[in-house]
Amino acid sequence: MFKYFSLTEASRSPLLSEALKMHDVMADAVPKATMRLANDRCLNCESKDACFAWLAGAANAEDYRWFCPNARLFDDLSDAA
Numbered sequence: 001m002f003k004y005f006s007l008t009e010a011s012r013s014p015l016l017s018e019a020l021k022m023h024d025v026m027a028d029a030v031p032k033a034t035m036r037l038a039n040d041r042c043l044n045c046e047s048k049d050a051c052f053a054w055l056a057g058a059a060n061a062e063d064y065r066w067f068c069p070n071a072r073l074f075d076d077l078s079d080a081a
Contacts, residue, residue: 011039011043012039013039013042013043015042015045015048015051015052015055016038016039016042016070018055019042019051019055019064019068019070019074020074020077022055023074023077023078024078025074025077025078030077034073037073038070038073041069041070042069042070045068045069047067047068047069050063050066050067051064051067051068054067054068
């Protein structure tokens with residue numbers, strides 16, 4: 001039988017956690033299925049260097065839209081908050 005892990009049990013991307021903070025989004029407020037998808041995108045992202053730079057403030061605050069596979073999600077969650 002397969003076991004499904006929650007994000008607290010499975011590997012959670014620290015970049016995703018920081019990006020959510022940057023957007024003032026509480027991870028607990030995001031539906032679990034959405035969080036799983038966002039986490040998977042983040043863990044498999046090929047733009048981690050750009051993300052680090054953005055999180056460190058070395059890039060424009062809006063630059064994530066150019067490289068982040070979760071950009072639309074972040075925008076939608078920020079609008080809903």
